[in-house]
Amino acid sequence: MxxxxxxxxxxxxxxxxxxxxxxxxxxxxxxxxxxxxxxxxxxxxxxxxxxxxxxxxxxxxxxxxxxxxxMRPDSEPANTGSLRGDLQAWAEQYLDEMSSEPGRNMMRDLQCTITPGYCVSILSGQLQAIVDRYPHSSPPSVDHLINLIAAPTVFRILFSNAPLTAQELHALIELALNA
Amino acid sequence: MxxxxxxxxxxxxxxxxxxxxxxxxxxxxxxxxxxxxxxxxxxxxxxxxxxxxxxxxxxxxxxxxxxxxxMRPDSEPANTGSLRGDLQAWAEQYLDEMSSEPGRNMMRDLQCTITPGYCVSILSGQLQAIVDRYPHSSPPSVDHLINLIAAPTVFRILFSNAPLTAQELHALIELALNA
The missing domain is CATH 1.10.10.60 (Homeodomain-like)
Structure with missing residues (x-):
């Protein structure tokens, strides 16, 4: 590019x-x-x-x-005071943005032409900013958060007939935190 | 369609x-x-x-x-005699097929035009066939397997610069089995 x-x-x-x-x-x-x-x-x-x-x-x-x-975020991810809260706020906003018509179009444009990895590097930066706030909580790795939270969010939007529900999203966050 | x-x-x-x-x-x-x-x-x-x-x-x-x-599978998923073995065999083949050039093209064609959910219904059928073999192992739900195994496989292929490694894939299978 x-x-x-x-x-x-x-x-x-x-x-x-x-x-x-x-x-x-x-x-x-x-x-x-x-x-x-x-x-x-x-x-x-x-x-x-x-x-x-x-x-x-x-x-x-x-x-x-x-x-x-x-897609480049305007600001730091919301700081709610806890790792769980920050991940929930981030994941809910991500699900919301990606489910929208502009979000779907964006994913289509990106995956065909973009330098591979650029998209994930933006996501990684946001999640890294969150986990860096809680060094004493032994936070999961950013890769783990991407696999367990971002990937199902996007997969369901692109290939299924319904996006993740809030309940499913929260269950995945719990799994990521406890793994 | x-x-x-x-x-x-x-x-x-x-x-x-x-x-x-x-x-x-x-x-x-x-x-x-x-x-x-x-x-x-x-x-x-x-x-x-x-x-x-x-x-x-x-x-x-x-x-x-x-x-x-x-994409419609030619045959039942391999039967290795254990839930873990069947899931590993299925997931390795899925990762392999989706990472190929025809697999990538297929995903691109499908997500733009297909009746939403048809793609996931094929996946679900295969995973259901596997879990139905082991009713006494309290197998995870098919949705759970899709979120934890299929979604990261596809997401990493489409948006990251490297597909899941075999090690990451196996760790996700363990997580799905223990969740």
Whole structure:
């Protein structure tokens, strides 16, 4: 992917990126996803289509980039004062976000084009921030939390006819804490 | 989806389906997935494109139908004589099949178009067959096995940069058995 880390903030490159991302977000609100094209995005962002192709390669990479930018959390996971409480708050929000239409679209965009592992590295960062708050509780490993909480959440949304219930989610959290 | 259950075996409809499925499988072996079109499939299957559109709606539904037909297991899960052994054999095969290129493509086709839940109902049937063999072992529920074994297997393949290791898979099976 053509996401450059360490761009000079406010530089020309960052401004192009912000303008193109905004155009994509606005178009996706107003149009069917399958009808959005690179020329439409370019026109709205005030750049040429070739700028988009040069920077992102193709539409699917651009959509994945926008999806990723949305996925990056705005803030630290909620701090409720206990490991169990923090995990519950995080897992409920994750289930809620991923079950939404934008969440489902995001997963579809990400899994086709993204640098493998980038998605899990964001999740890992959030869960690591939680477990680091409770070093004396012998918290489970982040990998374990991903396998037992994030994986069933996403799997059920993508492949089953009903997402996890709150009760199932809480039972999985208990299992992760006691394992 | 236009998969009709209870078709008369060997009837005209079943012959069209078999011919179109074969054409898709052969074309996918010889060509990039993105270059396969409905007219190509129709020509190879000896039907008109409108037959395909009428029956399957569009290419993505047809690809999902072929993927599903491949996914339906040919046989009962291996019977090793113990619940643990059966689950290990099943989970290892599942991890192996889903990590393959055809397995990844299948997951992509399925999640976009399939009747929700059909995929999990196939998995459930296999796991149910296993747990039904050991009624006296108080086996875990099938939903529990899906959440703890199938979900992490698939999640890691789709979103992480490395599939589950055999060691992680076995640890998850132990957890499912002891929960």
């Amino acid at each position: 053509a996401i450059k880390e360490g761009l000079r903030p406010g530089g020309r490159s960052a401004r192009v990126q912000e303008s193109v991302h905004s155009a994509v977000r606005e178009l996706l609100e107003a149009h069917e996803r399958s009808s959005v094209t690179v020329p439409m995005i370019a026109a709205r962002a005030g750049v040429t289509p070739s700028t988009i192709y040069r920077r992102w390669g193709d539409l699917s990479v651009l959509l994945a980039d926008v999806a990723l930018a949305r | 236009a998969i009709k259950e209870g078709l008369r075996p060997g009837g005209r409809s079943a012959r069209v389906q078999e011919s179109v499925h074969s054409a898709v499988r052969e074309l996918l072996e010889a060509h990039e997935r993105s270059s396969v079109t409905v007219p190509m499939i129709a020509a190879r299957a000896g039907v008109t494109p409108s037959t395909i559109y009428r029956r399957w709606g569009d290419l993505s539904v047809l690809l999902a139908d072929v993927a599903l037909a491949r």
